[in-house]
Amino acid sequence: xxxxxxxxxxxxxxxxxxxxxxxxxxxxxxxxxxxxxxxxxxxxxxxxxxxxxxxxxxxxxxxxxxxxxxxxxxxxxxxxxxxxxxxxxxxxxxxxxxxxxxxxxxxxxxxxxxxxxxxxxxxxxxxxxxxxxxxxxxxxxxxxxxxxxxxxxxxxxxxxxxxxxxxxxxxxxxxxxxxxxxxxxxxxxxxxxxxxxxxxxxxxxxxxxxxxxxxxxxxxxxxxxxxxxxxxxxxxxxxxxxxxxxxxxxxxxxxxxxxxxxxxxxxxxxxxxxxxxxxxxxxxxxxxxxxxxxxxxxxxxxxxxxxxxxxxxxxxxxxxxxxxxxxxxxxxxxxxxxxxxxxxxxxxxxxxxxxxxxxxxxxxxxxxxxxxxxxxxxxxxxxxxxxxxxxxxxxxxxxxxxxxxxxxxxxxxxxxxxxxxxxxxxxxxxxxxxxxxxxxxxxxxxxxxxxxxxxxxxxxxxxxxxxxxxxxxxxxxxxxxxxxxxxxxxxxxxxxxxxxxxxxxxxxxxxxxxxxxxxxxxxxxxxxxxxxxxxxxxxxxxxxxxxxxxxxxxxxxxxxxxxxxxxxxxxxxxxxxxxxxxxxxxxxxxxxxxxxxxxxxxxxxxxxxxxxxxxxxxxxxxxxxxxxxxxxxxxxxxxxxxxxxxxxxxxxxxxxxxxxxxxxxxxxxxxxxxxxxxxxxxxxxxxxxxxxxxxxxxxxxxxxxxxxxxxxxxxxxxxxxxxxxxxxxxxxxxx
Amino acid sequence: xxxxxxxxxxxxxxxxxxxxxxxxxxxxxxxxxxxxxxxxxxxxxxxxxxxxxxxxxxxxxxxxxxxxxxxxxxxxxxxxxxxxxxxxxxxxxxxxxxxxxxxxxxxxxxxxxxxxxxxxxxxxxxxxxxxxxxxxxxxxxxxxxxxxx
Ligand code: FES
Ligand code: FES
Numbered sequence: 001x002x003x004x005x006x007x008x009x010x011x012x013x014x015x016x017x018x019x020x021x022x023x024x025x026x027x028x029x030x031x032x033x034x035x036x037x038x039x040x041x042x043x044x045x046x047x048x049x050x051x052x053x054x055x056x057x058x059x060x061x062x063x064x065x066x067x068x069x070x071x072x073x074x075x076x077x078x079x080x081x082x083x084x085x086x087x088x089x090x091x092x093x094x095x096x097x098x099x100x101x102x103x104x105x106x107x108x109x110x111x112x113x114x115x116x117x118x119x120x121x122x123x124x125x126x127x128x129x130x131x132x133x134x135x136x137x138x139x140x141x142x143x144x145x146x147x148x149x150x151x152x153x154x155x156x157x158x159x160x161x162x163x164x165x166x167x168x169x170x171x172x173x174x175x176x177x178x179x180x181x182x183x184x185x186x187x188x189x190x191x192x193x194x195x196x197x198x199x200x201x202x203x204x205x206x207x208x209x210x211x212x213x214x215x216x217x218x219x220x221x222x223x224x225x226x227x228x229x230x231x232x233x234x235x236x237x238x239x240x241x242x243x244x245x246x247x248x249x250x251x252x253x254x255x256x257x258x259x260x261x262x263x264x265x266x267x268x269x270x271x272x273x274x275x276x277x278x279x280x281x282x283x284x285x286x287x288x289x290x291x292x293x294x295x296x297x298x299x300x301x302x303x304x305x306x307x308x309x310x311x312x313x314x315x316x317x318x319x320x321x322x323x324x325x326x327x328x329x330x331x332x333x334x335x336x337x338x339x340x341x342x343x344x345x346x347x348x349x350x351x352x353x354x355x356x357x358x359x360x361x362x363x364x365x366x367x368x369x370x371x372x373x374x375x376x377x378x379x380x381x382x383x384x385x386x387x388x389x390x391x392x393x394x395x396x397x398x399x400x401x402x403x404x405x406x407x408x409x410x411x412x413x414x415x416x417x418x419x420x421x422x423x424x425x426x427x428x429x430x431x432x433x434x435x436x437x438x439x440x441x442x443x444x445x446x447x448x449x450x451x452x453x454x455x456x457x458x459x460x461x462x463x464x465x466x467x468x469x470x471x472x473x474x475x476x477x478x479x480x481x482x483x484x485x486x487x488x489x490x491x492x493x494x495x496x497x498x499x500x501x502x503x504x505x506x507x508x509x510x511x512x513x514x515x516x517x518x519x520x521x522x523x524x525x526x527x528x529x530x531x532x533x534x535x536x537x538x539x540x541x542x543x544x545x546x547x548x549x550x551x552x553x554x555x556x557x558x559x560x561x562x563x564x565x566x567x568x569x570x571x572x573x574x575x576x577x578x579x580x581x582x583x584x585x586x587x588x589x590x591x592x593x594x595x596x597x598x599x600x601x602x603x604x605x606x607x608x609x610x611x612x613x614x615x616x617x618x619x620x621x622x623x624x625x626x627x628x629x630x631x632x633x634x635x636x637x638x639x640x641x642x643x644x645x646x647x648x649x650x651x652x653x654x655x656x657x658x659x660x661x662x663x664x665x666x667x668x669x670x671x672x673x674x675x676x677x678x679x680x681x682x683x684x685x686x687x688x689x690x691x692x693x694x695x696x697x698x699x700x701x702x703x704x705x706x707x708x709x710x711x712x713x714x715x716x717x718x719x720x721x722x723x724x725x726x727x728x729x730x731x732x733x734x735x
Numbered sequence: 736x737x738x739x740x741x742x743x744x745x746x747x748x749x750x751x752x753x754x755x756x757x758x759x760x761x762x763x764x765x766x767x768x769x770x771x772x773x774x775x776x777x778x779x780x781x782x783x784x785x786x787x788x789x790x791x792x793x794x795x796x797x798x799x800x801x802x803x804x805x806x807x808x809x810x811x812x813x814x815x816x817x818x819x820x821x822x823x824x825x826x827x828x829x830x831x832x833x834x835x836x837x838x839x840x841x842x843x844x845x846x847x848x849x850x851x852x853x854x855x856x857x858x859x860x861x862x863x864x865x866x867x868x869x870x871x872x873x874x875x876x877x878x879x880x881x882x883x884x
Binding site: 076077078079208209211212213214215216217218219220221222224225227233259260277278279280355356357358359405406407408409410439441442443636640643644645646647648651669670671675676677678679681683684 | 750751754755758761762763765767768769770771772773774775777778780807808809811812821824825828829830831832833834835836837840859862863865866867868869870871872873874875
């Protein structure tokens with residue numbers, strides 16, 4: 001059961017590009033046949049509504065004039081709930097601060113991301129912005145018409161003011177709450193004009209986040225904070241070697257009589273205990289003496305007894321399999337033959353955990369009417385609903401998903417086969433006949449989390465006599481989540497950030513080779529970009545050095561054709577006080593700067609990092625980011641998201657890695673799995689450039705420029721060119 | 736049975752010796768504002784005040800609490816310093832996912848109780864809680880703001 005259905009996923013813009021805009025991913029999803037009964041009037045009439053059009057599915061107005069918006073997206077820190085409130089509030093004419101935003105249940109109405117529904121790919125705002133504006137405007141129009149009928153006046157004589165319809169001539173007013181029932185019974189108009197952007201009050205403004213007060217008071221409720229009547233608590237221990245199974249329990253009787261223990265279970269790849277408290281369940285399950293089946297002795301077809309990150313990297317590096325072309329332009333062979341200089345380099349990046357601070361959990365409850373309630377974190381409701389149904393032996397329509405906000409996600413909450421507790425919670429609820437709340441300990445989470453794949457790329461460039469690059473080739477070996485979960489071939493998630501670069505290098509030949517990882521792999525904030533932009537931008541600095549060019553000047557020359565990119569380069573230079581590579585001295589220590597650009601998820605970034613060395617470790621003092629997502633809904637949230645992405649990018653640059661040794665993951669908790677800590681956090685300076693280009697993503701694009709900028713700065717400072725992450729693996733000393 | 740003083744109230748809890756205060760709060764008393772992140776005193780999500788000092792409740796066995804006064808995020812605004820900290824957190828729009836923030840607010844409150852005018856180094860060493868969303872700069876700014884208020 002449950003193993004890797006073709007359903008997990010976030011997706012990158014590239015997925016669409018590779019198949020010329022076709023909705024390739026739609027095919028991987030279950031067809032929804034949910035009969036929604038959200039409202040009268042237009043709601044009931046709409047048998048198969050086009051996603052994002054049915055007002056009653058999205059906007060609920062209470063008699064007390066409260067406004068609730070059912071969001072297609074789940075809030076996990078990215079600020080999407082506030083963005084939704086701003087956008088719908090602007091058109092509906094309700095102050096976003098008064099709008100309550102909740103994650104919508106599964107259903108066809110909410111499949112607004114190219115006919116699908118997911119929170120990922122930095123897709124939320126850009127995919128839904130026009131849809132949500134229109135919903136707000138349509139609803140306002142229905143309210144106005146209902147008011148006109150009630151007051152027996154012409155609709156043109158009415159205006160609105162923050163949730164109230166006003167008849168200026170007579171001074172009469174009606175709240176939206178007074179009108180909601182009548183308004184919803186009206187047929188919606190399809191041609192309601194949208195508000196003139198020049199008159200926006202909330203869109204494009206740094207509106208305060210609607211969830212910040214609760215989160216500052218400990219009142220925000222995540223999945224792990226929920227409880228239901230009569231529930232048992234459950235804890236699990238997974239097989240030490242991924243893919244092995246429990247064979248025997250030698251002390252079951254002893255554990256059974258431990259205080260509070262209700263029952264002991266073997267599950268696929270795990271053992272479980274239910275008890276009257278989580279702590280007791282955990283103590284008991286960890287006391288079980290389990291014999292597990294043996295892993296394969298060797299090889300990379302499975303996580304064998306001798307599987308290691310080093311071994312996997314050696315397999316990727318040593319692969320001689322023919323590559324599949326993902327980008328080809330010009331004549332690279334001839335250009336290399338005529339080159340004044342040829343350089344070549346190998347780059348790699350490690351596996352990574354998501355390490356979101358909320359450990360995953362699930363509550364499952366079977367009800368007397370045969371339905372199943374499930375509380376769980378997720379980024380893709382339809383896929384989870386389907387898998388919950390499979391695990392519970394019911395049909396998807398019988399599964400009610402409850403989707404609290406996420407305690408961080410970064411790509412963590414797609415389905416990922418065995419990478420989530422919900423199938424176990426459902427099996428335990430079924431076996432015990434009681435509601436079950438299963439929480440994975442941090443140790444189990446770090447053992448079972450699906451990982452950002454380790455990857456390897458070999459790059460080669462030809463330079464002309466003038467020191468300018470004339471050709472570039474790349475060979476990437478590995479596997480990405482789009483291939484694994486969506487069957488995308490070639491898999492754009494292995495090469496995004498190496499392909500489709502804006503630089504004018506006329507001859508290009510980029511290829512990818514699929515070599516399957518035996519471990520569970522994942523989307524991780526900015527997906528392939530999280531490493532590929534580092535590979536490319538690091539190598540571009542190597543090209544600059546080989547050609548005797550300044551890295552900033554080289555990028556300017558290669559981008560002379562693109563006003564958008566030149567503007568970003570100028571902006572990042574400006575906010576950092578003018579480009580200078582260094583080394584130079586500040587407060588008696590030597591510092592240097594590095595530059596990197598990236599074009600992730602429809603947005604463009606230029607990033608400069610300033611570093612020094614402290615006891616052989618890289619210290620990052622400042623990061624400047626010029627960020628162009630086309631246009632923005634909330635500049636304050638955009639800045640916060642870019643800073644957050646910078647922090648995660650620094651984490652993987654400086655210290656972070658999930659390491660396999662002898663068939664197991666080395667690090668089980670934050671004591672040895674290093675993440676960015678306060679002392680590593682630099683000052684971050686973000687400048688938003690609204691070029692007016694089509695709206696790009698926001699949550700992820702701040703990340704990919706960071707590793708390249710830092711590593712390029714380290715090279716400028718030390719003369720050491722680091723081609724693998726994290727930097728902590730490479731001892732450094734000043735040049 | 737243990738009697739604890741939590742947010743000024745005596746609470747009797749029937750739990751095993753060795754149970755971390757964190758799970759007594761969350762699962763026995765239903766006070767879920769205090770978060771579980773790592774269970775090994777690394778992340779700080781479970782921070783509470785014990786007689787006014789920051790304490791990681793995941794590593795505090797219930798029997799070690801004794802007569803000490805425990806303050807959790809649920810009552811932090813009853814404290815003058817805590818109230819200023821929460822206000823600064825909201826004004827500074829600090830939280831992202833928010834999961835670490837209960838612990839951050841408690842750690843900041845403890846810091847400011849001990850060091851009303853913290854230097855940057857005081858904040859650096861006094862606020863070692865992890866934030867995976869990278870809100871460290873916003874947190875430091877909010878601590879400085881709360882100190883001024
Ligand atoms: S849960 Fe206590 S420090 Fe992490
Ligand atoms: S706000 Fe998400 S972990 Fe700190």
